[in-house]
Amino acid sequence: MMGHRLAPVLASRRKRLIRTPIIYLLDSGMHAHICGLRSPPTLLTNPMSGAAIETWVLQQIRAALCAIRPRAEVGDWRTADGFEVDFVVERDGRVLGIEVTGGASPGGSDVRGLSVLREEAGERFLAGGSCTGAPGSRCSASA
Secondary structure (H helix, E strand, O other): OOEEEEOEOOOOOOOOEOOOOEEEEOOHHHHHHHOOOOOHHHHHHOOOHHHHHHHHHHHHHHHHHHHHOOOOEEEEEEEOOOOEEEEEEEEOOEEEEEEEEOOOOOOHHHOHHHHHHHHHHHHHEEEEEEEEOOOOOOOEEEO
16 A cells, blocks of 8 residues: 655754654545545544545645645644644745644634644744534634
8 A cells, every 4th residue: 555654844942742754545535445434424423534534635735735836845743742733834944734623613622733833833834724524614724
């Protein structure tokens, strides 16, 4: 099987970061099939649905970056304190954070990692956004 190794990005002087890479399958359809996600209703109940949605979002990010920002790097950001941002896009010293959540409307603890990333990155932080896999949901962004 083919996968994508998502390495941590953005060194930190104040927080201890988790440096273990995450492996994502390159095909979100294959990922869903392996996890037993064979119909839309199973996306709402299967505990692996969050990982399948993250895999799909990563595919979309990588495709967009190939077209508009080929030198950008995609990684993740996790601290030993439990804060995380699923995807961090970094190019030319600028940072964009993307959090994927399973709830219908992300908020509070779902996006706390973006706030901590913004504090850590300082002026390098361009924007942060959140996406949810819930039916009829929308993505949101903030600077």
